[in-house]
Amino acid sequence: MTEPALLSKRLVVVTGKGGTGKSTVSAALGLAAARRGKKVLVCEVVARERVADFFGKPPSGTKIRELLPNLYSVHVRPREAMREYALMTIKYETIYKIAFENPAARYFLAAAPSLSEIVMLGKVWWHAAHDSERGRLRWDLVILDAPATGHGLTFLTVPEVFLRLVNEGPLARDMHGMQSLLADPAQCSVCVVTLPEEMPANEAIELDAALRKHGFPPGPLFLNAWFASRFSPQELAQVTRGGPMLMAAGEAADNHESRAALSAHYGGVLREAVQRPILPVPFFFERQFGAQAIDKVARAIESAL
């Protein structure tokens, strides 16, 4: 079995509009890679973590937790990330406390442009590029479940913005490190998740352009909740005109085909406008969105990759 290029990266970033299924895709990619024997860490940088719950596990919180063999997740939150990150630079807990945990510094840290994004991205970067045990990197693959579109782009461009303001000190040095990892197509891939609907598709097109403009290596665009057509136009016409006995079946078939038509339409629109491979992820009719559904999504993604 050849390994999909996407799963051989060091860092895979999953971006997209809210509600398109970024966490689902992140979890599925993690599962696919873990099954190939890779040690995977999924970093969730959103307000509420979801991935652990998909696998029926309690929230990981800010401590790395194992979800399945080889698959781990962590919820990256600004305050804890700040502490970890600052301690790495400053080394002494006492000085950290004096400098960072006094009321003045709290305000100062709130004012520093995007400092919370910086430390969160910094943590992800550290796991991807520096976190090692016994001389070997601890993670084969780090997956970043990034914030929604507008915030996602802000998040990834934070090193760029910061370096425009500050170009000295340990933080600036690390920002350079993050920037070069995020720009290296051999090590990093930035994916987009969207839905076959007008506004998500349009946002995906804008996001694709913005990501390319900033030089992030383009990963696939996952077209989530994809409906494949089930009925030919002739069948549909017959069934919808089939009289009262087929009213329910006709409406169901018509609903299904209208969603399939949207899927095909926006698939086409995206193929025209976006300069990255498009992977449809089928819609799964699950009563409970759990490990089974993630497994189905993972298999669908693997076969498409």
Next chain:
Amino acid sequence: MKPLIEVLRGRKIICCVGSGGVGKTTTAAAIALREAMDGKKVLVLTIDPARRLANSLGLRELGNEETRIDPEMFSRAGLTPRGEMWAMMLDLKHTWDELVRMQARTAQQAEAILANKLYQTLSTAMAGSLEYMAMEKVYEVHTSRRFDVVILDTPPTTNALDFLHAAARILDVLDNNAMKIVLGPMMKAGKFGLKLLAAPSGLVLRTLSRFTGSDFLRDLAGFMMAFEGMYEGFKARATRVKALLTSRDAAFVLVTSPNPLTIEEALFFHKALADDAIQTAAVIVNRVQRDPRRHGGPDTLSALQEALQLAQIKDAGAPLLSERLSQTLTDQAALADLDRRQVERLRTTLHGVPLFSVPRLRKDVHDLAGLWQIDGYLGENGGD
């Protein structure tokens, strides 16, 4: 049950809140359309960086300017509004600049702030900035009395808590005594007219500067100096904005989809509003799957095969047409069941809040005709 338009009667500011991807912008635009049809001069204000509203109104560009929706678009949709519908997309930086110019004591002070490198980043990148400026813009438009009703399409729920507190938090940062003490030596040096502010001194400042570099601290000290004397004006205004939004003039409409995660976020938001003593005026659930079985008729495989036979439709293909129909009915019934349970959960928890359920439409809404179709579900039967 009262139609939504009745529920919102007399409100001059309507904030549509909820998580991302639930159709907030479309809902805001549908409410605006209805207000315009009923004779109001209405402005819908979106603050989303992507051009959602522009998309749904068929507008190409939507700058920081109030743009009237072309009456031609209404007639194309077969609609004759008695009022006017306007739209605007918030330009974050521009709104900050306007506010600074308004509050500065002298033009010189305004220029000093606008030119500060840190201000430029702060105004666009600081968390809560978007929320603060959206509120500011709503206030500005409201007090200008240019419109009868202003409808605000807010950013996703994850920022929602910031919404009413963003201004206070940002202003706290700008006017913080503790910070002034820390930065004091640098600010003092600046006051004596030294071109270059003093180097950071003291343990706290030195440690922080190892983390951020001293340039940043200089910019910060410079910024705080430039801002001095302006806080009071900013604060007084922010207090008035908040008072307006918590008054009877404003209404909050919670928008969600039947997805369990977004329902949870909606409940979370409802609670956050309640903590500020704000009642949720109405809740709108978008994209609810309707159950095709409500029509009755056969839904088992054998009954479907019989029905096809009776209708003289050939049961062919692989899998057979009857099998595919049966599967499709099962799939959609499952989705409808899921949605129904979620809507009921919401209805029970938000007891007494008018709830409107908008079915998943066959096509995307991207014009006035589509928005008008949505309005049809915001009537007295709550979409059922």
